[in-house]
Amino acid sequence: MNLNNKYFLLYFTLFFSALSLAQETQETAKDSVKVEKLKEVVVTEQINPQSVEKSVFEVKVIDRREIEKRAGVNLADLLNQTLNINIVPNLGNGRSEVSLFGLNGQYFKILIDNVPLINEGGFGNGADLTLINLDDVERIEIVEGAMGVQYGSNAVTGIINIITKKSSRFDTEVSIYVQEETVGSEYGLFDQGRHIQSVSANHYFNEKFFAKAGFLRNQFAGFFNKQLGENYDQNDGRRGHEWLPKTQLNPNLLLRFKGNKDFSIHYRFDYLNEIINRNNRSINENINPATDTSNPIALDNNLIANRFTHSINAIGRINDQLNYNIVSSFQQQRNDIETYGYVIRDRDRQNVERQEYLSRTAFFTRATVSNLFKTKRYNLQAGYEMTLEKGYGDGLAILLDPNTERVEGRLNTYDGFLSSEYQFSDRFSIRPGIRTSFTNLFGPQYILSLSTKYSFGKDWEFRTVIGSSNKTPTYDELFTFFVDSNHDVQGNPNLNPERGFSVFTHLKKTIKFKNDVSLKSKLSVSYIDLEDKIELIVSNPQPLAFKYTNIDAFKSLGFFLENELKYKRLTGGLGLSVTGVSQVLNAEQNANDNFLFNLSANFNLNYSVPKWNSNFTLYLKHNGRAQQFVQKANDVGEQTFERGETEAFSWLDLNYEKSFLNKKIVATVGARNLLNITTVNTSAFPGGAHGDAPTGLPLAYGRSFFLKLNYNLKY
Numbered sequence: 154m155n156l157n158n159k160y161f162l163l164y165f166t167l168f169f170s171a172l173s174l175a176q177e178t179q180e181t182a183k184d185s186v187k188v189e190k191l192k193e194v195v196v197t198e199q200i201n202p203q204s205v206e207k208s209v210f211e212v213k214v215i216d217r218r219e220i221e222k223r224a225g226v227n228l229a230d231l232l233n234q235t236l237n238i239n240i241v242p243n244l245g246n247g248r249s250e251v252s253l254f255g256l257n258g259q260y261f262k263i264l265i266d267n268v269p270l271i272n273e274g275g276f277g278n279g280a281d282l283t284l285i286n287l288d289d290v291e292r293i294e295i296v297e298g299a300m301g302v303q304y305g306s307n308a309v310t311g312i313i314n315i316i317t318k319k320s321s322r323f324d325t326e327v328s329i330y331v332q333e334e335t336v337g338s339e340y341g342l343f344d345q346g347r348h349i350q351s352v353s354a355n356h357y358f359n360e361k362f363f364a365k366a367g368f369l370r371n372q373f374a375g376f377f378n379k380q381l382g383e384n385y386d387q388n389d390g391r392r393g394h395e396w397l398p399k400t401q402l403n404p405n406l407l408l409r410f411k412g413n414k415d416f417s418i419h420y421r422f423d424y425l426n427e428i429i430n431r432n433n434r435s436i437n438e439n440i441n442p443a444t445d446t447s448n449p450i451a452l453d454n455n456l457i458a459n460r461f462t463h464s465i466n467a468i469g470r471i472n473d474q475l476n477y478n479i480v481s482s483f484q485q486q487r488n489d490i491e492t493y494g495y496v497i498r499d500r501d502r503q504n505v506e507r508q509e510y511l512s513r514t515a516f517f518t519r520a521t522v523s524n525l526f527k528t529k530r531y532n533l534q535a536g537y538e539m540t541l542e543k544g545y546g547d548g549l550a551i552l553l554d555p556n557t558e559r560v561e562g563r564l565n566t567y568d569g570f571l572s573s574e575y576q577f578s579d580r581f582s583i584r585p586g587i588r589t590s591f592t593n594l595f596g597p598q599y600i601l602s603l604s605t606k607y608s609f610g611k612d613w614e615f616r617t618v619i620g621s622s623n624k625t626p627t628y629d630e631l632f633t634f635f636v637d638s639n640h641d642v643q644g645n646p647n648l649n650p651e652r653g654f655s656v657f658t659h660l661k662k663t664i665k666f667k668n669d670v671s672l673k674s675k676l677s678v679s680y681i682d683l684e685d686k687i688e689l690i691v692s693n694p695q696p697l698a699f700k701y702t703n704i705d706a707f708k709s710l711g712f713f714l715e716n717e718l719k720y721k722r723l724t725g726g727l728g729l730s731v732t733g734v735s736q737v738l739n740a741e742q743n744a745n746d747n748f749l750f751n752l753s754a755n756f757n758l759n760y761s762v763p764k765w766n767s768n769f770t771l772y773l774k775h776n777g778r779a780q781q782f783v784q785k786a787n788d789v790g791e792q793t794f795e796r797g798e799t800e801a802f803s804w805l806d807l808n809y810e811k812s813f814l815n816k817k818i819v820a821t822v823g824a825r826n827l828l829n830i831t832t833v834n835t836s837a838f839p840g841g842a843h844g845d846a847p848t849g850l851p852l853a854y855g856r857s858f859f860l861k862l863n864y865n866l867k868y
Contacts, residue, residue, distance in 0.1 A: 196267070197294040197314040200523045200534045200574055200584075201476060209574060209584045209606045211616050211659045211677075213295040220287055222759065222770050224808060224821045224861050226332065226349055226371060228263075228315075229282035231293070234772040234804060236713065236728040236755050240282060244851055246456065247397045247429040248281040253297075253310045254681060254709045255734040255781075260309040260624055260653075262300070266317055266421070268464055269304075269540075271484035271515050275627055276542050278307040284425060284460075286403050288351050288369050291318045298657035298679065301600035301622025302570055302586035305538060309622045309653035310681065318355075319409055319419055320363060323867040327354045330863035334825075336376050336396075337855035344382075347859075348372045355407075365407040372400045375430070376854040383432045386449040386497040393432035396854055402426040415476075416469035423462040428455055436497065448498060455491040457507075460484070474524050481518040487511070513544035513628075530576040538568040544628060562632040564625070565593045570600075580608040590623075594631070595650055598623050612663035617656070624651040630687050630701040645701045648687060655681040673717045683707040686736075708735040710748060722761045729754050734781060749796070752777035767811040775803040781837050797837030799850060802830050821861040829856040 195212045196202045205212055215231065225231035229249050232238050242249045251258045262277040263270045263285065269277025272284065293315055300308040333340075334347035342348075353367030375398030385392045402425070409419035436451040464482040471477065488511035494503040521536035545561040572586035588600040602620030609615065626648040633644035657679045664672045686705030711732040718725045733748035755774040761767070779799045808823035835850040 195294050196316065197264075197296055197312065200532050200572060206614075209582055209604045209616065210296055210618060211657070211675075213297075215293040215295070217291055220290060220293075221819075221821075222768060222808060222810060223772070223806075224332065224823055224859060225287055226369075227283050227287060228285040228293075228313075231287060232282065234755060234757070234774045234806065235295075236715070236730050236753065236774075237297070237711070237732070239776065242396070242851060242853075244396055247399050249283045251282055254679065254711060254732060256310055256681075256683075256707070256709070259307065259627060260683075262304055262308045262312045264304070264312055264314045265423075265462075266464065266466065266480070267314060267478075267519065268480055268482045268517060269515075271460065271462070271486050271513055273458070273486060273488055273511055273513065275307065276484075276513070276515050276517075276540065277304075278624075279627065284401070284427065284458075285315070286369050286371070286401070288353060288367055288403075289317050289365070289405055289407075291316050298618045299602065299620035299622035299653060299655040301620060301653075302572060302588045302602040305540075305566065305568055305588065305590060305600075306598070306623050306625040306650065309624050309651075309655070309683065317407070317421070318365065319407060321355050321357070325354075325356045325866075325868055327866040328352070328863065330861060332859060332861040334859035335857045336374065337378070337857060339374075339377060341374070343374075345374050345377070347374065347857075361411050363407075363409040363411070365409075367405050369403045370401070371403070374398050378854070380434075383430070383453075383495070384497055384500065386436065388436045388438060388449070390434050392434050392436060392451065394430075396851075397429050397431055399427060399429040412469075414470055414473075416467075418465070418467040421462070421464045421466075423460075425458070425460040427458045429457075430455055432495075448496060450503075451495045451497060453493060453495045457489040457491060458486065459489075460486040474527060476523045477520065478523075479518075479520040481516075483514075483516050485512075485514045487513075511544070513542070515540060515542040517541075531573070532575075533571070533573045536570050536572075538566070538570070540564075540566045542566075545632075562628055563593060564628075564631075566625075567591045572602075580610070582606050586620075592625075594646070595625075598650060612665075614659075614661040616659045616661075618658075619656050621652070621654045624653060624683075626650065626687060626701070633701070642689070642699045643701075648701060649685055649703050651686050651703070652684045653681065654683075655679065669719075669721050671719045675713075675715045677711075677713040677715075679709070679711040679713070681707075681709040706737040708748070709733065710735075722763070724759045726755070726757045728756075736781065749780040751779040765811065766813070766816070767809065770808045770810070772806040773803065775801070777801045779837065795836075797835065799835040799837045800833045802833050802852065803828055804830065817865055819861075819863040819865065821859075821863075823859055825857050825859065826853050827856055831855050 194202045195205055195208060195214060197212055199208060205214060220231060223231055229240050233240050237253055239252045240249050253261050258280060259275060259278045263280040264277065270280055270285070272280045274280060293313060295311065295313050297311040300312045304312050329352045332349040336346050340346040349369070349371050351367070351369040353365065355363065355365035357363050375394035376396035378395040379391065380394050381391045382394065404424050406422045407419060409417065411417040431454050433451045433453055436449045438447045439450045440447045462482065462484045464480060466480040468478050487509060489507050489509050491505065491507045493505040496503060517540050519536065519538045521534055523532065523534040525533040525535060527533070542565070543561070543563045568588055568590045570586065570588035572584065574582060574584040576582040582605070584604045586602045590598040590600065600621050600623065602618070604618045605616065607615045629644060630648060631644045631646055633642055657677065659675055659677045661673065661675045666672070684706055685703040686707050687701055687703055688705050689699050690702050690704060709732065711730065713728070713730045715728040716726065730753045731750055733750040735748045753774070753776050755772070757773070758771045760769045778801045781797055805827040806823065806825050807827060808821060810819065810821045812819045830853050832849045832851045835848065
């Protein structure tokens with residue numbers, strides 16, 4: 154979008170707001186505060202909470218019931234079957250990375266109750282989905298497309314807003330569950346498999362005060378495959394695990410007070426501790442010449458992450474019209490590396506040293522006031538957002554060399570935004586918006602959006618979302634400095650934010666047949682244009698050096714069809730997705746801007762049997778062959794631009810859920826990855842500063858089975 158178009162849209166937004174206000178000054182206050190009973194209320198990107206059907210934006214909702222049917226423990230478990238979202242584990246550091254519309258997790262935001270989540274990859278973006286547990290989640294709202302006006306930078310491809318539980322239909326609830334899973338064919342009570350325990354309780358002390366507390370432990374004992382574990386003492390490369398063992402502890406607390414006149418305030422505390430065990434595959438035989446004996450020792454380490462989140466949120470109404478929503482949050486994440494010598498035969502750790510290698514802290518505050526000049530057809534929302542973020546540490550550099558110099562950095566953002574919604578008629582409404590963002594590192598940024606909804610009648614709906622959203626350079630892209638005799642990788646403080654623009658359209662139709670049959674169909678088209686994309690490129694061939702630079706252009710074009718069929722107790726869904734990606738590396742003379750398309754599809758089926766108090770669910774997702782152009786560098790720094798390919802693969806999960814004793818006990822048994830996917834072949838990854846491109850993409854540890862037992866007490 155050029156500058157003239159931006160100013161035109163800004164002028165249109167302000168002019169339209171004034172015109173709409175003038176047209177509606179005669180409406181009564183009674184109309185402006187009319188209360189309507191809503192169904193499936195959503196809050197993400199809404200001026201006021203409203204039903205999915207009335208929202209100008211297309212919001213996907215995954216409710217609590219769906220989470221329970223899938224027996225998902227964390228967000229990665231839940232979204233792995235979602236169309237357009239791909240999750241790829243990193244076996245080197247235990248994290249899981251995610252992509253949406255061909256872009257990685259740096260281009261969409263993870264929010265918890267409208268608050269971005271801090272992590273070692275960013276603030277809201279770059280999150281590891283395996284670190285986001287679902288025990289306390291009421292529902293998940295997903296909005297695809299540029300959400301920059303409401304949620305700021307890094308919402309290029311969309312946002313995922315996790316709505317936590319803040320109330321209950323019962324005075325007291327207690328829930329306890331255990332879940333046992335195999336890891337591939339491996340299982341043991343302590344040293345193999347996956348073991349999850351959870352307890353939560355909530356209580357109304359009176360009509361105004363509600364409290365909730367919970368604790369979850371998630372132990373993944375690793376995946377051995379052909380490796381022989383921590384206590385293997387031969388120096389043949391078979392020590393350790395193929396997938397790293399890790400244990401997570403996650404307590405949380407919620408306190409909520411509800412006063413008069415729609416006022417409520419709640420405080421939320423979350424703590425996460427994760428320990429990832431990394432066993433060195435090489436050992437020192439530690440031979441004693443005097444006795445001609447050996448006592449093998451290995452240099453091992455643990456990666457330890459600690460994350461604290463404090464949030465306070467106040468919601469209320471002024472003068473029976475103005476709705477306000479104020480939230481403030483302080484978050485901190487610290488990552489340590491604990492190194493030690495492990496004497497294998499003695500099962501003893503020696504010379505234990507612990508060092509902090511990464512730290513992130515952020516103070517975030519956001520406030521909105523809606524129903525400004527609200528009339529029957531017009532509404533205006535104003536808001537501000539401020540983030541004060543600081544930190545240090547480059548995870549990769551420190552892990553390669555713990556003595557790497559720390560580089561500290563700060564990123565402060567100060568944003569203001571306006572969003573208005575005008576309903577021309579019962580069928581047609583539009584919503585323009587604008588955000589201005591100031592930071593301590595970059596010049597002012599202007600983000601615009603225009604969304605529309607039109608109902609054709611007979612259950613036809615058409616929605617369009619046009620908007621811009623910038624992606625702020627990450628901490629590593631700005632401040633990395635890793636230079637030694639073997640490496641030269643540097644960040645770039647002079648980077649500019651990447652500029653994103655997108656168009657999403659959705660056409661929906663609901664058909665109701667006789668005999669309790671209904672069909673919902675949605676056809677969507679998306680277009681994403683990203684300029685000044687940041688890449689790590691060769692800055693000097695001899696000696697070989699790498700530097701982050703604004704150099705790429707990226708485009709994505711997608712066509713999506715989603716269907717949901719209901720017949721009595723049977724529900725089925727079918728989705729198809731065709732996505733094309735075009736990427737130009739301007740550093741390459743033979744760069745190619747052709748679109749490379751790939752196909753994916755998903756299918757789900759749920760059948761309930763009330764007489765048995767049970768549900769059957771099946772989930773199938775197919776990821777077609779994916780192609781992309783990638784930049785590769787040889788040993789002397791010469792760059793090539795080649796077409797890479799990742800072979801097709803499919804996920805198949807099957808679950809059975811049955812309740813007992815009036816739903817006090819719920820048992821779920823299931824199988825994940827029934828098609829036994831492990832690693833797929835690929836040539837679609839670039840060679841970088843730290844090694845050659847991988848030829849195999851590890852996706853899973855094979856077919857696994859689980860059993861979950863849940864006890865619920867409600868009164």
